[in-house]
Amino acid sequence: MLKHLPLIFKNTLRNKRRSILTILSIAASLCLLGFLLAIYNMFYFEGSSAEQALRLIVRNRVSLANPLARSYQGRIAQVPGVVETTIFQWFGGVYKDARDPDNFFGRFAVEPEKFLRVYPDYRVPPDQYKAFTDERSACIVGRKLAKRHDFKLGQRVTLVGDIFPVTLTLTIRGIYDSERDNENMVFHYDYLNESLTGGLKDTVSTFILRMASADDATRIAQTVDAMFRNSPLQTKTETERAFELSFLAFLGNVKAFLFSICAAITFTVLLVSGNTMAMTVRERVKEVGILKTLGFTNGKILSILLGESVLISFLGGVVGLALTVLLCTWLRTMPSTMADMSRLATPPWVLSTSLAIALVIGLVSSFFPALSASRRPIIEAMRVTD
Amino acid sequence: MSNVVIETRQLTKEFVRGESKVVALKDANITIEKGEFVALMGPSGSGKSTLLHLIAAMDRATGGEIRVLGEDLRKLSDGDIARWRNAHVGFVFQSFNLIPVLSAWENVELPLKLTKLGKAARLDHAKKALELVGLGDRLDHTPRQLSGGQEQRVAIARAIVTDPDLILADEPTGNLDANSARDALDLLGRLNREFGKTIVMVTHDPHAAKSASKVRYLEKGELLPIGQKPEDW
Numbered sequence: 184m185l186k187h188l189p190l191i192f193k194n195t196l197r198n199k200r201r202s203i204l205t206i207l208s209i210a211a212s213l214c215l216l217g218f219l220l221a222i223y224n225m226f227y228f229e230g231s232s233a234e235q236a237l238r239l240i241v242r243n244r245v246s247l248a249n250p251l252a253r254s255y256q257g258r259i260a261q262v263p264g265v266v267e268t269t270i271f272q273w274f275g276g277v278y279k280d281a282r283d284p285d286n287f288f289g290r291f292a293v294e295p296e297k298f299l300r301v302y303p304d305y306r307v308p309p310d311q312y313k314a315f316t317d318e319r320s321a322c323i324v325g326r327k328l329a330k331r332h333d334f335k336l337g338q339r340v341t342l343v344g345d346i347f348p349v350t351l352t353l354t355i356r357g358i359y360d361s362e363r364d365n366e367n368m369v370f371h372y373d374y375l376n377e378s379l380t381g382g383l384k385d386t387v388s389t390f391i392l393r394m395a396s397a398d399d400a401t402r403i404a405q406t407v408d409a410m411f412r413n414s415p416l417q418t419k420t421e422t423e424r425a426f427e428l429s430f431l432a433f434l435g436n437v438k439a440f441l442f443s444i445c446a447a448i449t450f451t452v453l454l455v456s457g458n459t460m461a462m463t464v465r466e467r468v469k470e471v472g473i474l475k476t477l478g479f480t481n482g483k484i485l486s487i488l489l490g491e492s493v494l495i496s497f498l499g500g501v502v503g504l505a506l507t508v509l510l511c512t513w514l515r516t517m518p519s520t521m522a523d524m525s526r527l528a529t530p531p532w533v534l535s536t537s538l539a540i541a542l543v544i545g546l547v548s549s550f551f552p553a554l555s556a557s558r559r560p561i562i563e564a565m566r567v568t569d
Numbered sequence: 570m571s572n573v574v575i576e577t578r579q580l581t582k583e584f585v586r587g588e589s590k591v592v593a594l595k596d597a598n599i600t601i602e603k604g605e606f607v608a609l610m611g612p613s614g615s616g617k618s619t620l621l622h623l624i625a626a627m628d629r630a631t632g633g634e635i636r637v638l639g640e641d642l643r644k645l646s647d648g649d650i651a652r653w654r655n656a657h658v659g660f661v662f663q664s665f666n667l668i669p670v671l672s673a674w675e676n677v678e679l680p681l682k683l684t685k686l687g688k689a690a691r692l693d694h695a696k697k698a699l700e701l702v703g704l705g706d707r708l709d710h711t712p713r714q715l716s717g718g719q720e721q722r723v724a725i726a727r728a729i730v731t732d733p734d735l736i737l738a739d740e741p742t743g744n745l746d747a748n749s750a751r752d753a754l755d756l757l758g759r760l761n762r763e764f765g766k767t768i769v770m771v772t773h774d775p776h777a778a779k780s781a782s783k784v785r786y787l788e789k790g791e792l793l794p795i796g797q798k799p800e801d802w
Binding site: 186187189190193194196197469470473474475476477478479480481482483560561562565 | 622660669
């Protein structure tokens with residue numbers, strides 16, 4: 184087969200415009216396919232970091248919209264294996280103009296000292312840490328968020344509550360760095376709680392607890408949930424990763440959705456490539472006859488024709504995946520106003536699967552026209568006019 | 570060892586067109602010996618190309634027997650025929666039939682790619698074949714950069730590069746001007762005389778047929794007896 188590579192390569196370049204257009208159409212489809220696989224990877228295959236594995240999230244069993252009582256925290260902290268707990272209250276609210284998606288970012292009310300013990304991967308300079316913990320209306324923001332809004336230390340930020348009927352004026356006292364998240368704002372839960380009256384006071388949407396060992400996750404989760412099984416506000420305790428995926432489940436069957444789009448892309452590019460290969464083979468039927476008179480067997484001719492198609496698909500796949508890598512790299516640097524893309528990566532399995540799909544597309548799309556041409560009797564093939 | 574290269578007995582080829590049957594060749598008996606240069610002549614539709622195609626195993630007979638170079642072609646599978654053709658038969662076409670994307674030496678090298686020869690040996694053989702046909706200085710030219718006569722010489726080089734026992738030529742001068750036709754025929758004559766190649770050539774052209782040592786005529790699908798020409802010829 185290697186002997187025939189020059190012929191395959193030259194045949195591929197025979198109609199440059201058509202080959203380039205086919206390569207580009209495959210590249211565009213493979214870029215999209217690779218991107219969807221990268222998203223799939225981010226959602227379902229991206230494992231927990233060592234730090235993440237040490238944390239559990241406790242929320243209301245019914246839904247996140249239903250709160251838990253603040254008093255639960257003391258009992259949760261008593262469970263053997265739990266080394267720290269913190270309130271982690273989603274605030275929501277509006278910063279400046281809610282119509283501008285750039286103004287959307289995570290705002291959480293926490294217990295500062297406990298929070299930074301539960302999340303040691305949030306790195307805050309010591310002086311900023313002290314300023315944050317000492318001042319009740321202080322907050323810290325992620326570096327990426329600070330950059331996006333040009334936040335400066337000492338700057339005052341006003342959040343108008345929507346879930347909570349309060350307006351909070353916070354002072355930025357620190358900027359944190361973290362491996363995974365740099366786009367949130369956290370402030371004192373006490374400051375929020377003291378502003379509240381009525382039913383929302385002393386309620387919490389989630390507690391986050393840090394364990395001594397990740398091996399205890401199942402036992403601790405079961406213990407916590409069992410503890411509140413007979414209370415009016417039952418809990419659901421899960422790993423941080425499972426908690427993240429539960430948000431994804433709000434969108435429906437995302438796996439099936441991604442698979443169906445991938446299948447549609449593959450099928451479409453199969454048709455495009457199949458059409459091109461059918462045209463290419465049809466134009467070369469006479470040459471198939473010539474090759475046969477020289478002694479080429481049906482199998483050799485089939486492999487040459489398939490080789491051309493596979494080469495085109497391979498080139499399209501390589502270009503498409505290069506675009507996927509560029510796209511993912513670019514999206515990782517973008518602000519996560521809609522979704523957190525910071526973990527969007529193209530691991531080897533994404534690249535190799537996409538490339539394998541490209542090669543299969545090359546093989547399948549040309550198989551039947553190539554088989555038909557290779558089996559055509561010499562006399563019939565030679566009668567075909569140029 | 571027998572000197573017979575081609576031997577046919579009652580060789581028949583029928584085509585079915587719709588509901589009617591067309592007899593392209595009927596009961597052809599011909600024996601061609603090693604080193605002969607035979608021209609097959611006859612009007613259009615006389616069956617001369619059909620006979621040539623059957624000799625080259627490019628088509629299957631519907632009746633009769635055919636042995637070429639000792640092989641009963643009816644008994645060979647398609648794959649065996651392809652390998653046999655590569656090893657023993659060189660074919661020259663009227664319209665040259667070179668691969669347009671390949672250079673002269675790449676076209677000539679093509680049949681050698683089916684052999685066990687290494688790249689250097691293949692190039693050497695292809696170069697020698699092109700030098701033999703007087704195109705040693707056109708190795709890298711593509712068919713588009715060659716004249717019709719030069720293209721036909723490349724095709725002849727391709728036909729002889731595997732050193733076949735038998736060369737089959739189907740109207741090799743049909744698309745050439747007088748000078749180029751003469752060159753091509755001289756070349757075939759040389760291959761016959763100097764290298765002992767057995768050549769069977771289909772032609773309409775009486776001048777071309779003069780290059781052959783023997784001429785056989787066909788008419789209405791029948792091979793005429795030696796020395797007999799078709800009426801009105």
